[in-house]
Amino acid sequence: MAAHAAAVAMAAASLCDDLEPATVRTRIRDILAAGSARAGESVVVGGWVRTGREQGKGTFAFLELNDGSCATTLQVIVDATVHPLARLIATGTSMLVEGTIKEPPEGTKQNVELKVSRVLEVGEVDAAAYPLPKSKVKLTLEKLRDVVHLRSRTNTIGAVARIRHQLACATHRFFDEDGFLYVHTPIITTSDCEGAGEMFQVTTLFSQAEKTEKELKEHPAPSDSEIEAAKVLVKEKGDAVAQLKAAKASKQEISAAVDVLNRAKENVSKLEERSKLKPGIPRRDDGSIAFENDFFKRQAFLTVSGQLQVETYACALSSVYTFGPTFRAENSHTSRHLAEFWMVEPEIAFANLQDDMNCAEKYVQYLCKWLLDHCREDMEFMVKNYDKSAIERLELVSSTPFVRISYTKAVELLKNVTGKKFDNKVEWGIDLASEHERYLTEEIFKKPVIVYNYPKGIKAFYMKLNDDDKTVAAMDVLVPKVGELIGGSQREERLDVLKQRCVVLNLKMKTFVYFIDLSIQLKLVGVNNIATSRTLYISSVYSVDHTNDLLDRILDAGLPLEPYEWYLDLRRFGSVKHSGFGLGFERMILFATGMENIRDVIPFPRYPGRADL
Numbered sequence: 001m002a003a004h005a006a007a008v009a010m011a012a013a014s015l016c017d018d019l020e021p022a023t024v025r026t027r028i029r030d031i032l033a034a035g036s037a038r039a040g041e042s043v044v045v046g047g048w049v050r051t052g053r054e055q056g057k058g059t060f061a062f063l064e065l066n067d068g069s070c071a072t073t074l075q076v077i078v079d080a081t082v083h084p085l086a087r088l089i090a091t092g093t094s095m096l097v098e099g100t101i102k103e104p105p106e107g108t109k110q111n112v113e114l115k116v117s118r119v120l121e122v123g124e125v126d127a128a129a130y131p132l133p134k135s136k137v138k139l140t141l142e143k144l145r146d147v148v149h150l151r152s153r154t155n156t157i158g159a160v161a162r163i164r165h166q167l168a169c170a171t172h173r174f175f176d177e178d179g180f181l182y183v184h185t186p187i188i189t190t191s192d193c194e195g196a197g198e199m200f201q202v203t204t205l206f207s208q209a210e211k212t213e214k215e216l217k218e219h220p221a222p223s224d225s226e227i228e229a230a231k232v233l234v235k236e237k238g239d240a241v242a243q244l245k246a247a248k249a250s251k252q253e254i255s256a257a258v259d260v261l262n263r264a265k266e267n268v269s270k271l272e273e274r275s276k277l278k279p280g281i282p283r284r285d286d287g288s289i290a291f292e293n294d295f296f297k298r299q300a301f302l303t304v305s306g307q308l309q310v311e312t313y314a315c316a317l318s319s320v321y322t323f324g325p326t327f328r329a330e331n332s333h334t335s336r337h338l339a340e341f342w343m344v345e346p347e348i349a350f351a352n353l354q355d356d357m358n359c360a361e362k363y364v365q366y367l368c369k370w371l372l373d374h375c376r377e378d379m380e381f382m383v384k385n386y387d388k389s390a391i392e393r394l395e396l397v398s399s400t401p402f403v404r405i406s407y408t409k410a411v412e413l414l415k416n417v418t419g420k421k422f423d424n425k426v427e428w429g430i431d432l433a434s435e436h437e438r439y440l441t442e443e444i445f446k447k448p449v450i451v452y453n454y455p456k457g458i459k460a461f462y463m464k465l466n467d468d469d470k471t472v473a474a475m476d477v478l479v480p481k482v483g484e485l486i487g488g489s490q491r492e493e494r495l496d497v498l499k500q501r502c503v504v505l506n507l508k509m510k511t512f513v514y515f516i517d518l519s520i521q522l523k524l525v526g527v528n529n530i531a532t533s534r535t536l537y538i539s540s541v542y543s544v545d546h547t548n549d550l551l552d553r554i555l556d557a558g559l560p561l562e563p564y565e566w567y568l569d570l571r572r573f574g575s576v577k578h579s580g581f582g583l584g585f586e587r588m589i590l591f592a593t594g595m596e597n598i599r600d601v602i603p604f605p606r607y608p609g610r611a612d613l
């Protein structure tokens with residue numbers, strides 16, 4: 001059997017013997033980690049020159065090579081006899097070299113270095129044109145955002161990328177160890193989870209319209225008289241066939257005439273089809289956009305959260321999470337907001353708010369501990385260059401229980417603050433501003449704080465209403481440096497309460513579930529055209545002030561509302577208490593690294609006015 005497998009492998013290998021042999025490259029991290037234990041070994045190393053300088057009157061060069069596997073560079077020595085040195089020393093030059101690992105001379109700070117015997121490949125750089133200067137002359141992080149395609153070659157972005165990767169690994173590890181399943185929720189969605197009306201639309205209507213307009217310019221739509229003429233031709237060709245049949249003409253003659261007739265008929269259909277083409281975005285009779293002509297035959301958006309969809313899996317597989325990009329079309333220019341960011345969203349069946357908080361606390365602590373264990377070098381880089389207390393913070397958070405305080409008590413504490421004047425007034429009912437959140441965690445408690453039971457008026461419709469009828473079972477985890485890191489809640493699992501809550505909520509809270517009932521009611525009273533019944537609805541049920549974008553969008557678009565029924569079905573059939581939260585992944589990186597701007601902890605930041613690459 002083994003001999004057979006070997007023969008198959010050999011035959012398979014010989015099938016691709018025209019390919020260049022695979023590259024066996026040793027990572028710089030592994031060389032540095034082994035230190036002098038690997039001295040004398042011959043290896044192939046690849047990387048980009050961070051700094052290079054000729055020495056010994058141009059007889060050799062020292063190159064600091066980095067391959068991204070770790071923060072530290074490997075010192076590489078190349079003799080002028082091996083390769084022209086001027087072509088190797090520019091910052092940014094890439095190379096694949098073969099050489100021997102050597103212990104450096106006594107008294108130097110390197111642990112090992114590489115003496116190059118052969119330069120296998122080089123990607124040269126014109127130093128005068130290269131946008132990233134030598135590492136001593138640093139570009140600001142802000143300037144680096146203008147060269148987002150090259151900034152990954154800097155120490156900072158490299159360190160952040162490794163930390164980000166480790167946090168992603170830790171996330172999957174944590175949930176897997178705890179029996180959670182990773183569920184891929186859709187990026188394109190037709191539900192607005194947060195109801196904040198901050199969704200990016202997904203549509204092909206514009207490109208379709210452009211195409212049609214171009215088409216119409218080149219080949220204008222047929223006029224009525226052209227269509228009429230084509231119809232006359234069909235009549236003539238039909239008559240011709242009839243005549244041939246009457247004259248008992250040969251089969252061939254008749255079938256040739258039938259072909260001509262069919263072509264004339266096809267031509268009429270084509271012309272009629274084309275005559276319907278109109279420039280611009282398709283609209284209905286009432287002027288609203290005809291989304292039924294769009295790609296999905298309805299309005300679709302980029303998701304703001306995977307929560308609603310992941311709830312469907314939680315209500316079947318009990319412990320699940322989703323981790324993916326989310327999008328918010330918020331015109332926010334702060335250092336804490338992105339239009340595209342990643343969220344980790346666990347959702348747990350048979351879990352109440354306490355269980356939710358326990359999970360959140362355990363998860364954040366796990367992430368902190370993981371970084372301490374797996375990212376020491378990069379964290380030390382952060383401490384040296386960005387935030388002296390970054391490691392201390394991780395140590396503190398990973399080992400200290402989080403404070404848990406109700407919103408009501410938190411507001412009382414903030415109201416009694418005397419030493420500081422807040423820009424935003426504190427009173428029961430407000431959504432805590434970032435300054436309040438940070439004051440709680442940084443000044444009052446000096447550790448992570450979980451605020452729970454928020455006023456129902458400021459939270460989303462899906463959160464469980466508490467018995468006091470004033471608050472919902474929501475919780476936010478606040479951490480030093482960042483403020484809100486996590487937002488979550490116990491979900492409203494009672495069908496009647498969920499419906500009720502949607503109805504009594506100010507419509508600004510986007511109570512789409514209620515709209516379904518509305519549509520059913522309107523149908524019952526014989527109103528079928530939802531778009532035209534909107535005014536009737538608004539004036540009869542609510543004052544006009546209560547209109548909102550979503551209502552406008554859904555009703556104006558005449559969308560089929562039934563698809564939203566699925567969320568209620570989870571409550572109709574085998575409803576179960578369940579809870580979940582969302583952790584802003586980039587906020588976690590800000591918290592861990594101490595970096596100031598969220599645009600520097602995501603590889604390709606998207607924010608108002610910018611979507612490079």
Ligand SMILES: NC(=O)C[C@H](N)C(=O)O
Binds near residue numbers: 307345346489
């Ligand atoms: N899964 C969650 O609870 C997160 C929440 N949907 C949010 O986007 O803030």
